[in-house]
Amino acid sequence: MPTITFSLKDLQHLVGRNLSSEEVSELTHYGKGDLESYDQETDEMKVEFQDTNLPYLWSVEGFARLIKGILEIQKGIPKIKVSKGSYEVIVDRSVHHIRPYISCFAAKGKKIDDYILKQVIQLQEKFCESYGRRRQKVSIGLYSYKRIAFPVHYKAVEPASVEFTPLEFKASMSLKEILAEHPKGKEYAWILEGFEKYPVLIDEKNEVLSFVPIINSNFTGRLEIGDENIFFEATGTDEEAVNLAASIFAYALSDRGFDIYSVEIKGQERKISPSLVPEAVHVKSGQINRLFGVDIKENEIKQLLEKMQYNFKDSKIEVPPYRKDILHPCDIIEDIGIAYGYENIKENQLATYTVGAALKLNEFIDKIREIIVGIGYQEIMSPVLTSKESLYGKMNIEDAGTIEIDDYMSETYSAVRSWITPNLMEVFSKNKHVEFPQKIFEEGIASTRKGEQINEFNRIAIASSHEGANYTEVRQAMDYMMKCLGLHCDYEEAEHGSFIAGRCARAIAKGKKVAYLGDISPEVLARWNLEMPVAAFELNLTELFEMIEKK
Amino acid sequence: MDIKKLSESLNQNEKKVLKVMDNFTSSTEIIKVTGLKDVEAVRALQWLQNKGIVKIKEAQKEMVYLDENGRKYSKYGLPERILLESIGEPAKMQDIIGRAGLDGEEAAVSLGILKSKSAIEISKGKDIILYVTEHGKRLLKKGFAEEQFLNENFPKEASSLGEMEMSMLESLRKRKKILKVEVKKDLRAELTETGKKLLKENIDEALLEKITPAMIKAASWKGRKFRRFDVRINVPSIFAGRKQHYRRFLDEVRQKFVALGFTEMNGPMVETDFWNMDALFMPQFHSARDIHQGYYVKEPKYFKSLPEEIVKNVKAAHENGFGTDSKGWRYDFDAKRTRRNILRTHDTSISARTLASKELKIPGKYFQIARCFRYDVIDATHLPDFNQVGGFVIEEGINFGHLKSLLRLFAKEFTGSDEIRIKPSYFPFTEPSAELQVKHPELGWIELAGSGIFRPELVKPLVGKEVPVIAWGVGLDRLAMFKLGIKDIRHLFSHDLEVLRNAKVI
DSSP states (O other): OOOEEEEEEHHHHHTSOOHHHHHHHHHGGHHHHHHHHEEEETTEEEEEOOTTGGGGGHHHHHHHHHHHHHHHOOSSSSSOEEEEEEEEEEEEETTTEEEEEEEEEEEEESSSOHHHHHHHHHHHHHHHIIITTTSSSEEEEHHHHHHHGEEEEEEEEOTOEEEBBTTTOOOOEEHHHHHHHHHHHHHHHHGGGOOOSEEEEEEEEEEEEETTTTEBBTTTTTOOOOOOEEEEEEEOOHHHHHHHHHHHHHEEEEHHTTTEEEEEEEESSSSEEEEOOOOEEOOOHHHHHHHHOOOOOOHHHHHHHHTTEEETTTTEEEEEETTOOOSHHHHHHHHHHHHHHHHOOOOOOOOOOOOOOHHHHHHHHHHHHHHHHHOOOEOOOOOOOEEEEIIIIITTOOOOOOOOBTTOOOGGSSSEESSSSHHHHHHHHTTSOOOOOOEEEEEEEEEEEEEEEEEEEEEEEEEESSSTOOOOHHHHHHHHHHHHHTTTTTEEEEEOTTTTEEEEEEEEETTEEEEEEEEOHHHHHHHHTOSEEEEEEEEEEEEEEHHHHOO | HHHHHHHHTHHHHHHHHHTTTTTBBBHHHHHHOOOHHHHHHHHHHHHHTTTTTEEEEEEEEEEEEHHHHHHHHHOOOHHHHHHHHHOOOEEEHHHHHHHHHHHHHHHHHHHHHHHHHHHHEEEESSSSEEEEHHHHHHHHHHHOHHHHHTOOHHHEEEOOOHHHHHHHHHHHTTTTTEEEEEEEEEEEEEEOHHHHHHHHHHOOOOOOSSHHHHHHHTTTTTTTBOOOOOOSOOOOOOOBBBOOHHHHHHHHHHHHHHHHEEEEOOOOOOOEEHHHTGGGTOOOOOOOGSSGOOOSSSSSSSSSSOOOOHHHHHHHHHHOOOTTTTTOOOOOOOTTTBBEEEEEETTTTHHHHHHHSSSOOSEEEEEEEEEOOOOOOOOOOOSEEEEEEEEEETTTOOOHHHHHHHHHHHHHHHHOOEEEEEEEEOTTTTTEEEEEEEEEHHHEEEEEEEEEOOHHHHHHHHHHOOEEEEEEEOOOHHEEEEEHTSGGGGGGOOOOHHHHHHHHOO
């Protein structure tokens, strides 16, 4: 979730009111945000916004606009003046299947200083990384248009055919070289994977502005302190998102005091950018009442909507052009509710009587846990993620099918456990200095796979470690547990790599093999670096539960 | 305690020790005269001290022990005596040593000693001949003082030795492995005033120790007294079986929700993108859905069969709103990607399954406690595993006002606090969304729950119609840590047996 940094004085200036940091903190809630910090010495304020679909708030200008609405300094959609510009961008067919959409505008009439530059770059980065899906959906470029010879051409070219000097570099490089060598090229090369041609913005004098969405040119492709003339472009794969970028920036720069000029985009069709026509949505007043349980009159609805920068006329709601998060009337109704104040909404008791119930399986598991605690075992709770080395290597058995993580971060947590006993062995290995006997158990989910089939079971394992730990001890525990459940177990000799040959059994209840039990082999103990004998059993509780339920 | 009760509290060992304390104060002596084992005597002294009968001071003392050869000589005699006895008539040295059965070293030492005691003479000719002197004969008759010394009881306290014994100790210590001297801690016990009074009492009254079945059966205890126990003293600690502290906390959470009329729901841990996100109306292109945001499963990559009808509905919701008033996300829904297997990232996947289930009851209240996984840096404060508690209430006609009262109920139930703030928030699957903050009596304002009303684009494809659904998730880990007195979140899954054995039961 994006966090923006700005100066409180600047916010006050943009709003036109003196606001304390406490007041700002309260106002952030209207934008689903939180004040993270305010440093009185540097005047630096940090605000985090939750809504990932509301990028206009990721700039201090957008936040100030929200506040002006709430404080009713500005009602409804703020007016913005866009003058007709004489700039042209020509879109070539070659970009259609790669990155078809572009939006542009020009802004002038104000000098860029260090602070404004930082704000512009902050918004650009947050927008492209998050909303723009790491530049794939939308990327944004800002230039000083004085160095550009219009019209600008947007087209796709052969990777080796075009060369220019990218930002922060001295030498001219081909597009191909940039993807291979430039740090930004390497970072964003994935976006152009599989395309034979790459998109560029190139001016009338054949000077490259940008290799989109990778890197701008070192000559034209940057804004500098003191610049007064800005050329903005956004390209991408989603038309609405590309247009939204232009709207948000045009409003932000207009709020800053820049004059905005349109750009004519000539492609399959001609259009004027930025497109700032508000979208109209119809909301039935009954819907508001249904969602919030309050009866708000139409004139109050209008007032609330205007506070949240919507226009309301002829029972039609107009959405400001810097917002594209309205999918359903409920998105607007939420704003009405926020403006009304959640604290003002009356609480209603849930009146319907319902009978609660825990899962039957969980109730069964709780009984089993109670039995095992009763015979003196300490319960353990471990992470479900573990490693194949713990599950099989150290347990001296083969992997019979495991859920592994595709792109794991740490080997230690690279597989879902397929059984629980290894967790208990790990506990022993971490507690060699602790007083014996050590008797422990764990119940939890374990997963296995057979080809395409994923199986999840609740399993329980118990393990006892002390000088006299042996088969008899865990066998007694198993017998006792089964007796408590009204079941009888038969036992047959079994082979299992984790147990000593001849001291390992399978427990059979109602003709079904339900558990392994026995003495852990010294080979396994050595692999866990243990010096004390261990006896253990492990049982599939889901199967046992189903067996009992059937009778 | 009065003297009478005190005397009734003495056990046999205490009595034994007490009786000799008029004459002896050192634990070594006490051990010797009472015949008790070391630990028995020391423990008895400590008990007596606990009862205020004696006062113990620690002192150091030198103890003389028989060493390896010392023990041998004490049994079979000193080699010099054996050698002297073996001489008889003057004879060749080699023969005599052979007769005495001594090894070379012992023989050499013995010869030196006998010579220095003027017990023998040695003539050096072609053969070395040994003679017993008159003094030697007298010595044989009288016996060797050192030998008698070695026959006494060891260990001996060095300070208890006489002048003669001291000089014998000195000379024997110079020889190989006969005596050894070690510095030991010694306890000096003195009777207190109470102790002195107590000694004047009759402490020999026979008190009953163990209560036995035979005693009960024969009623032989009647008319007699049981020895009093000192009930104040510490006893050795025990540890027993018990539930894991965090799991126990979650057990109580479950009970609480059941008590509030909620039904528990279940769902798989290895989920599909479909139930984990798509069914919750989170668009497939959303940044929260990058490969690095979740634990995707290596094999099998795709789940075989999802419920066709529900997938069709969800696909339509994403693409065009599925007949709700929504535009939908307007993109081509990827029907393959939706089957991608992932470890569930949140418990809301279970809510989605429940809404789509034939078992769903309207009105209904549901909850789940689920192990979830977050792709996060694993360090001192993060584990990939965590538990989430969440659920929903479905009922015609419910609204945000009901959500508010439900949140107030949760605040009260889980923190005991009635002071709450409900502020706007954002979740991809609820609109409106709200966050519950509670003023915890000790922690101050904490975020307790996220909640909202499920979007119609989520509800209609799963339930088949638009019904208001209040959804909520409660963040209980912080409360659990507070209640359990845990500072480090990893201790919720602690593998430290001492931590587990000593954790508070709450």
